[in-house]
Amino acid sequence: MRRRTFLLGSAGAAAGSAAAALTGCTIEGNGPGGTGPGEEDGKGGVTGTVLAVKIDNVGPARPHTGLAEASVIHVEQVESGLSRLLAVYAAEDLPPVIGPVRSARETDLALLGQYGRPVLAYSGAQGKLQPLIADAELIARPPERSSGAYFRSADRPAPHNLYLRPARLKPAITARDLTPAGLRFGPPPPGGTPTAVRTVRFPSARFTFTWSAAKKRWQVAMDGAAGALAPATVVVQKTRVRDSRFHDRWGNSSPYTETVGSGTAVVLRDGRAYEAKWERPDARAETVYTSPDGERLSFARGQLWIAYVKR
Known part of the structure; x- marks a missing residue:
């Protein structure tokens, strides 16, 4: 990639x-202490x-x-x-x-x-x-x-x-950039719907993204409280959210959000909302975002938020 x-x-x-x-x-932890989850014993x-x-x-x-x-x-x-x-x-x-x-x-x-x-x-x-x-x-x-x-x-x-x-942290974080899944950066696609505000809701939480034309960013409010975070692009990815086999200490089921598969999404950038599709065939593959007619989507340069919501 x-x-x-x-x-x-x-x-x-x-x-x-x-x-x-x-x-x-x-x-103070115990340190790496040998090979563990995700480690290799290779040279260096x-x-x-x-x-x-x-x-x-x-x-x-x-x-x-x-x-x-x-x-x-x-x-x-x-x-x-x-x-x-x-x-x-x-x-x-x-x-x-x-x-x-x-x-x-x-x-x-x-x-x-x-x-x-x-x-x-x-x-x-x-x-x-x-x-x-x-x-x-x-x-x-x-x-x-x-x-x-x-x-x-x-x-x-x-x-x-x-x-x-x-x-x-050991090992040190050495990547000079990211190679994330299916992301392209460039001019906005044609069309889109002018959008000043978009709210994403969970059963007990909500995120409101308000477009700032001056900053060319989406101002983020969490549960009604505004903050300093301001992504350039927000993807609202619709997917299956189901109960997992795990529970917390009070017996509440831990939700499992499926990030492998396909579905629809809404991409917020440059003060507009674009209908999109997403597809990811397996857990090692990148997520590809396309327009409804199959064209790969580009995102605005800057911080990206991806919110997974129940479809």
Whole structure:
């Protein structure tokens, strides 16, 4: 696949200031300690590709830190109809601190297959999910496998206060750009419907994207609260969201979002909405986005959000 560079906006400066204000104690893990999930024993060790970080997204977890620098942010449904984010980074865009970090879900494993062999940073996972993580084509880096990379902040209560210092991860994140699934950047396609506001709803969460002609970005509000995040393109990807075989500690089913298959989508860019189709034949393949007549779609340069909604 061809390599493509993501060009990000200037909102990262604000995130950097927020990161500098965080204080807390380091979470000391046990370090890599040999070959583990996603590692190889080859000469020179594993070379990290991109970084994916699982992000808390309930009210007490906001404002977030380090999300403005992410190239792609995936929005997933989790238990009780809430949402979590999966933020993906290239090495040249890594902020000093990212968080709050929360636990992985089964959805993440298939979703991340399109990024090659990424490093996944997450707070942990339930025991029954651990064998699937071990078998996945990724490099798992929870706190116990990442000595000195995580810390707890004193500015908010647990579990919403776990943060990552990505520069301390081993292996280091070395990809200079991303080669994500089926993404092309360029001029907008013809047509589209003028759109000032689009709201994406989960059972217990909502995201509102408001077009700013001055900034040429979509201003993001989460659960009615406006923030500093402003992607250039938003994909609302309609798919099957079903119960998985996993449950949280209170017995709520963990939703599984299918990112392999095909379906319809809406692409928001340049103040317009475009009807689209998506297709991904297997978990190692890229997701291809096309217009209804089959033409590959181009996206605006800048941060990309992909929100997976139940069709």
